[in-house]
Amino acid sequence: MAKNQESSKKSESPQKYDKKFLTGLLVDMLNIRRFEEKAAQMYGLKKIGGFCHLYNGQEAVAVGSVAALDLKRDYILTSYRDHGHALAVGMSADSVMAELFGKITGCSRGKGGSMHMFDAERHMLGGNGIVGAQIPIATGVAFASKYKGTDGVTLCYFGDGAIHQGAFHESLNLAAVWKLPAIYIVENNNFGMGTAVRRVSSVDDFSVKAAGYDIPGKVVNGMDVLSLYEDLKEVIADARKNSRPWLLDVKTYRYKGHSMSDPAKYRTKEELEKYKEQDPILLLKARMLKDKQITEDEFKKFDDEAKKIAQASVDFAEKSEEPALETMYEDIYA
Amino acid sequence: MAEIAIRDALRQALEEEMNRDETVFLMGEEVGEYNGAYKVSRGLLDTFGPKRVLDTPIAELGFTGLGVGAAIAGLRPVVEWMTFNFALLALDQVINNAAKMRHMSGGQLKCPIVFRGPNGPAEFLSSQHSQAFQSFLVHVPGLKVVAPATAYDAKGLLKSAIRDDNPVVVLESEMAYGWTGEVPDEEYLVPIGKADIKREGSDVTLIVHSKPLKMALEAADELAKQDIHAEVLDLRSLRPLDEEAIYESVRKTHRCVVIDESWPMASVGSHVAWLVSRNCFDELDAQVELVASEDVPMPYNHKLELAVQPSVEKIIKAVKTVLYIK
Numbered sequence: 001m002a003k004n005q006e007s008s009k010k011s012e013s014p015q016k017y018d019k020k021f022l023t024g025l026l027v028d029m030l031n032i033r034r035f036e037e038k039a040a041q042m043y044g045l046k047k048i049g050g051f052c053h054l055y056n057g058q059e060a061v062a063v064g065s066v067a068a069l070d071l072k073r074d075y076i077l078t079s080y081r082d083h084g085h086a087l088a089v090g091m092s093a094d095s096v097m098a099e100l101f102g103k104i105t106g107c108s109r110g111k112g113g114s115m116h117m118f119d120a121e122r123h124m125l126g127g128n129g130i131v132g133a134q135i136p137i138a139t140g141v142a143f144a145s146k147y148k149g150t151d152g153v154t155l156c157y158f159g160d161g162a163i164h165q166g167a168f169h170e171s172l173n174l175a176a177v178w179k180l181p182a183i184y185i186v187e188n189n190n191f192g193m194g195t196a197v198r199r200v201s202s203v204d205d206f207s208v209k210a211a212g213y214d215i216p217g218k219v220v221n222g223m224d225v226l227s228l229y230e231d232l233k234e235v236i237a238d239a240r241k242n243s244r245p246w247l248l249d250v251k252t253y254r255y256k257g258h259s260m261s262d263p264a265k266y267r268t269k270e271e272l273e274k275y276k277e278q279d280p281i282l283l284l285k286a287r288m289l290k291d292k293q294i295t296e297d298e299f300k301k302f303d304d305e306a307k308k309i310a311q312a313s314v315d316f317a318e319k320s321e322e323p324a325l326e327t328m329y330e331d332i333y334a
Numbered sequence: 335m336a337e338i339a340i341r342d343a344l345r346q347a348l349e350e351e352m353n354r355d356e357t358v359f360l361m362g363e364e365v366g367e368y369n370g371a372y373k374v375s376r377g378l379l380d381t382f383g384p385k386r387v388l389d390t391p392i393a394e395l396g397f398t399g400l401g402v403g404a405a406i407a408g409l410r411p412v413v414e415w416m417t418f419n420f421a422l423l424a425l426d427q428v429i430n431n432a433a434k435m436r437h438m439s440g441g442q443l444k445c446p447i448v449f450r451g452p453n454g455p456a457e458f459l460s461s462q463h464s465q466a467f468q469s470f471l472v473h474v475p476g477l478k479v480v481a482p483a484t485a486y487d488a489k490g491l492l493k494s495a496i497r498d499d500n501p502v503v504v505l506e507s508e509m510a511y512g513w514t515g516e517v518p519d520e521e522y523l524v525p526i527g528k529a530d531i532k533r534e535g536s537d538v539t540l541i542v543h544s545k546p547l548k549m550a551l552e553a554a555d556e557l558a559k560q561d562i563h564a565e566v567l568d569l570r571s572l573r574p575l576d577e578e579a580i581y582e583s584v585r586k587t588h589r590c591v592v593i594d595e596s597w598p599m600a601s602v603g604s605h606v607a608w609l610v611s612r613n614c615f616d617e618l619d620a621q622v623e624l625v626a627s628e629d630v631p632m633p634y635n636h637k638l639e640l641a642v643q644p645s646v647e648k649i650i651k652a653v654k655t656v657l658y659i660k
Binding site: 077106107109110111112118119120127128130135136137138139141142143144145147148170174178330331332333 | 357359385388390391393395396397398399400401402403404405406407408409411426427430431435436437438439440441442443444445446475476478499500
């Protein structure tokens with residue numbers, strides 16, 4: 001039987017990474033944070049409609065795991081909380097914001113909205129709006145990589161709410177039986193919408209469920225981008241080499257409500273503040289400061305740049321055209 | 335031309351397409367070592383091996399979704415459901431994902447996947463195993479749906495479905511797997527979206543699809559003895575629907591009976607009847623009649639289950655109604 005691994009050690013000193021790499025992680029997280037803040041603001045102004053699930057607080061998960069991938073052969077799929085993953089794979093803030101605005105210049109031509117960010121070229125296969133529905137699909141993408149012999153692995157992100165779906169069980173069993181290179185990442189932010197995980201789960205540690213499929217499982221710190229990157233590097237290398245699935249319980253926290261319509265009254269301000277002390281951006285910044293790999297001025301410069309990119313994406317979305325009416329008949333059949 | 339059973343015609347289609355294209359694979363419950371619950375896949379595991387003929391666990395949602403993922407990543411899966419009754423567990427993946435992937439991605443992705451298996455009433459199976467689901471599936475933009483009822487059409491349509499770049503649902507019939515018909519020795523395709531006149535006539539158009547085709551043809555034989563000449567139009571494809579073929583026939587006969595083994599409400603049959611009423615209104619000499627299954631769950635008792643479904647007698651009665659014959 002596969003043995004679960006313990007939560008990862010704290011990442012070693014960032015000094016073993018070059019400044020460029022660390023700055024890349026930091027900037028990617030900052031860009032997501034500032035983008036999401038801008039999205040929230042635009043939602044308030046009714047420029048964005050419908051459901052809008054923000055990623056604030058969870059940035060390290062998408063950024064650290066995507067950094068460990070080779071997107072020429074690897075794939076990612078996620079849930080409706082997908083803006084961060086879209087930006088992490090390199091989709092432009094313009095194309096994501098324009099999609100939120102429902103404009104023709106959006107990545108999905110204004111057909112998908114917040115929950116359906118796609119970039120086939122960058123191997124970002126969505127953006128799925130049904131809780132847990134991406135888990136079987138990601139399993140199939142991993143199946144295709146194995147079938148074609150590309151050595152590609154697939155990262156499948158979903159929330160702690162989705163793990164109770166039957167789709168999770170059916171998929172992990174299939175992935176285990178067929179030895180598929182799929183890495184199932186529970187972005188465990190403690191709440192399935194407004195329901196605390198402890199109220200609806202029989203276990204605290206989701207990685208133990210891996211034992212039921214005889215696959216390896218692991219608890220991963222989702223607030224520390226470097227330790228997450230290191231864990232994912234190892235897991236991805238193993239999944240690639242041995243063609244087998246993994247289940248990761250990534251402990252993270254979302255700062256905002258489930259969606260923009262959720263005031264998050266089910267948790268205390270103190271709890272939120274406690275988590276913000278381990279903010280993934282500030283954590284990496286503090287380490288880089290300590291090791292003199294960044295100055296306060298440089299950080300401010302990156303942060304200002306992130307704000308500029310977010311504002312520019314709004315300007316781009318604002319001045320983009322609405323889709324023409326006849327486009328409603330397009331993109332249905334190939 | 336060889337005379338073969340529908341199950342063998344379907345197998346030939348699978349075998350030919352798997353030989354033609356390495357990305358085509360078959361998966362489902364009992365398709366491999368057991369050779370198929372209805373023996374459609376007999377011998378395919380031996381020919382193509384376990385990489386391309388995969389026995390799945392009984393987990394329709396999981397393996398159907400896996401197929402959708404494989405399709406958007408460049409393969410051409412054929413997903414066999416042991417029956418469409420069990421496919422209800424997988425409908426989230428069919429309706430929310432297979433049918434929507436292209437749309438939600440703004441045209442970036444395509445999803446070339448075939449969902450197939452037996453649909454419609456069988457025998458002695460009661461309410462959960464004897465249901466016709468075409469009306470549920472044709473409702474969904476993004477899907478194509480075909481319903482062959484002859485060996486020729488079964489082979490030609492399945493081959494077209496496998497080559498299509500969209501999700502295609504192929505509705506087969508448990509009761510019809512053994513029906514035989516002529517199939518050419520050389521390769522051929524039946525295009526999706528084309529109806530076929532199975533019998534020409536001038537007095538009334540019988541519009542039918544799937545297994546009730548046989549009843550419509552028997553009814554036409556019977557009516558011919560009474561000098562009533564029915565044209566039998568087999569829809570073959572339900573989405574896209576060959577509306578032009580429907581109107582052309584009705585404009586010729588001026589009378590129309592639609593036959594569908596679905597329940598009557600919001601069904602393929604009721605939709606076709608509405609289309610004819612709307613678009614051939616000035617051509618019709620009588621109201622359009624619909625012969626559907628009774629609006630009840632299927633009973634186990636054989637006398638009752640036969641009475642629930644369309645029959646030769648019900649079709650003849652409907653024809654006489656639109657001809658104002660007492």
